Amino acid sequence: MGDNKEKDLDVVSRELSIEHDQVYMLDHGGVVGQTLKSGWVAATNTGVFVYNLKDSDLSSDYKYVELIDYTLWEDMVESTVDYYLLKAHLQLNEKTYVINGDAKGFARMVQDKSGVSVTKIERPFSRKFLGFRSNKLWKKATVISTYIVTAILLIGLFFGQSEDKNDSTQSVAKSYGDVESTETDNKLQENNNKNTPSNTTNASDDSKSDSTNNIKEEASFPEDSEEATVTRIVDGDTIEVNIDGEEQGVRLLLVDTPETKHPNLPVQDYGPEASKFAKDTLSGEEVHIEYDGPKTDKYGRLLAYIWIDGTTFNKMLLEGGYARYAYVYDPPYTHAEEFQAAEASAKSQNLRIWSEEGYVTKDGFLQKKKVPQSTVPTAGDLEFDPNGPDRNCGDFSSQESAQAFFEAAGGPEKDPHQLDGSDGDGLVCESL
Structure with missing residues (x-):
């Protein structure tokens, strides 16, 4: 950023008013994967544009900003927004923009101007903190260590101040003589006795608080589910996990993604995208396995829902248009209604497998999409x-x-x- 933020804003606003008929919103930001010294994101009458304020003296050259990237309203197909604590990622088609200010305002603007619904990525609040976005052990260990060291320093500072106050109080008490000192000691003892039940109550409250937190964590996945670690992504709807030291294949219930590994079929359209989505979301992650009906199929694979971040990956595939709702062999299923609703939402937005009319069939997918x-x-x-x-x-x-x-x-x-x-x-x- 420039040293004078108001001057930077004036310069960017002036240049954008020349380039665009209307500038509805302007905030600090950029593009994921690019480092900008002074990046700005603008919502205009034609689309979303990212500019970088040039590193100059802003005195001689009239053109102070340079265009970095953009997405036009007329080209919009899909959009998601992922809120962090201090910023947000706004994805427009295949591009992801960083919004450091009013991300909700930008999301509303995208919906109003493009007519495309902006899907909010739901994550537990704890996963918005630095280091907790992933279940990678080394990231969590680093952040937890940092938090512990910070807490120790703050506690030490607090008790250091308390000891200084106690030393001062004791020095004053001695100046009043033995009688006053004795009375003071008695009062202090009485106060300590009164504080003891309070400490017990606080400990009880802390215990209740811990119990409440545990209940909330358990509520993010079914109680009868099994813990597992994802070890391999076979394709979009088939993975391998480690459960108690044993490797198991898992076929996701009620979903079907285009083929990438079928021995008798070519790689189908959107199959690689589904596989990549599975790899990006599940690889190396700690998940929970929920069964619903027969536990295995004829190939010995587990039939299950995969829980991560408070939802099922099965549903995520349907919501994103990576999979169709299929293989309903042993109804009723626990999540049937919400899965069908997720598929209907993706279909109404023409996402991925639904973007080509006739590509999805009752038996699967056309082998070749035009x-x-x-x-x-x-x-x-x-x-x-x-x-x-x-x-x-x-x-x-x-x-x-x-x-x-x-x-x-x-x-x-x-x-x-x-x-x-x-x-x-x-x-x-x-x-x-």
Whole structure:
């Protein structure tokens, strides 16, 4: 940020009034993955724009701001907002913007101007704190250690001040002589006796508070569920977990995502996206397994709901348009109604598998979805010629660039440059 925030705001406001007919909102922010010295996010009559205030003396050059990124209202398809304690991530299509101010106002503006509903990502309050967004052990350990050290320092400071006050009180008491000192000691003893029941009461209150917190934590998943650690993502609706030291395959109940590993089918559209969503959400996480009806299928896999962050991952797949509601073999099911409502919501918004009419069928998905010619990457859009020399992931500037190259070269049916690795999920160079 500039040293003079008001001056920065005046400069940005002036420049944006030249670039846009209307600027409805302007706040500090940026784009996830980019470091801006003085980033600003603006909601205008045509869309959301991110600008960076140039590092200059603001005296000679009239053009003080530079455009970093934008999303137009007319191009909007989907949007989510994820609230942190001091900021928020506002996702518009495939781009994620950082809002450091009135994120709720920006979310309302997106809905009003684009007509696209903004979905709020629900997370427990504790997961909004630094270090608790993930269940990664090293992150939690680091943050907990920091909190403990801070608490110890504050407690030490408090008791240090109390001891200084006691020393001062005792010095004053001695000056009154033995009789006054004795009376003072008696009064202090009486006060201590009175405080003892209070301490007991406080301890009881603390115990009740701990009990209440435990009840709240247990309420975030069913009491009869099993704890597990996710060890592998097979595809969007199939994972592997560790339960009490034993590896188990799990097939998610009531959902079906497009195939990426079927022996008799090609990689289906939106299958890689579902697999990536599962990896980003579940890999290495501590979850709870809830059963509903028969515990295993004919392949020996567990049939279950996967609980994480107070909801089921099954429902998350349906809400995001990654999966269809399917395989209702042994009704009634506990979560049937809410799952059907989640699917209906995604369908009404034309999210992912629902974006192409006729792609979802009663038996699954069409093997090949028609892709508009305008969306097929051309040679001019690629970093390298797909018919040229062999390439590896290290040659590309981003995963998106590698993915476009892979598809232009014939993927996912063909992979002449061996970019998809051993998992064959149709998603390449995932480390970029």
